[in-house]
Amino acid sequence: MGKPLFKNIKPGNIFQVNKSGKTRKIQDIPKQDFLICTVCEKRMEILETYFAKKLVSINDYNNRKDKFKIIKIGPNEILNCLDIDPLLFKLFYFSIIWRVSVTSNSSFKNFKLPIKIESEIGSFLNDNLFSSHKNLLKNLSLIKSYPKYHLIVYKNKEAKSLFSGILTAFRMSEDHFGIFTSDMILFFYLNDNKIDYLSELISNKEDGKVKFVLTNSNQWKDINLAVIEHRLLNNKYK
Numbered sequence: 001m002g003k004p005l006f007k008n009i010k011p012g013n014i015f016q017v018n019k020s021g022k023t024r025k026i027q028d029i030p031k032q033d034f035l036i037c038t039v040c041e042k043r044m045e046i047l048e049t050y051f052a053k054k055l056v057s058i059n060d061y062n063n064r065k066d067k068f069k070i071i072k073i074g075p076n077e078i079l080n081c082l083d084i085d086p087l088l089f090k091l092f093y094f095s096i097i098w099r100v101s102v103t104s105n106s107s108f109k110n111f112k113l114p115i116k117i118e119s120e121i122g123s124f125l126n127d128n129l130f131s132s133h134k135n136l137l138k139n140l141s142l143i144k145s146y147p148k149y150h151l152i153v154y155k156n157k158e159a160k161s162l163f164s165g166i167l168t169a170f171r172m173s174e175d176h177f178g179i180f181t182s183d184m185i186l187f188f189y190l191n192d193n194k195i196d197y198l199s200e201l202i203s204n205k206e207d208g209k210v211k212f213v214l215t216n217s218n219q220w221k222d223i224n225l226a227v228i229e230h231r232l233l234n235n236k237y238k
Contacts, residue, residue: 042131043130044095086204093151110171148205150192153184153185154212156220185224
């Protein structure tokens, strides 16, 4: 959603043409069929800038022991983020999901939320994003409700490169969506009945510590292979 997240996606630019025929790039992130107004773009930029820095720190969690704690939940190794506000994180990942859903970028044509849920998330963002970092943080204590959907984030703990952007995103089944990056995978679920108890424990649905499921290279490979197999078997959502 932010520039670091989508820097590898092409085509990703919008150009404005003036009366003399000269072009000027005015947007380089997934876009709607119409331009987001300047005020709204600024509100999202405040959030994106904040989390661009957080993504760097997450990739360097081994050297930031005061900001992260590793725990075990079942067989899973979980990275608890101690200094990331869970409501801010919800705003961030909902903004990613909403942007990918509304964009006309063909790279994400197979990722489309149901209209009702897309509208629900869009309203949540509109009500709680502000044009200054100060007001964004000040408003957090006033948020009484938010869209309640499960989000599980997997991180490849052995990835050596910095976060380098979204590779693809698509609807995996009727109630299950995936966003795939170079070293993180976000699984988004619309139906609580389609998720098991252990997955509930590692989800970021509730207002608790922000959690990332850490995987080694073999586990990361297994997850990706399972996703590919799942896609091949679910032709309806290609």
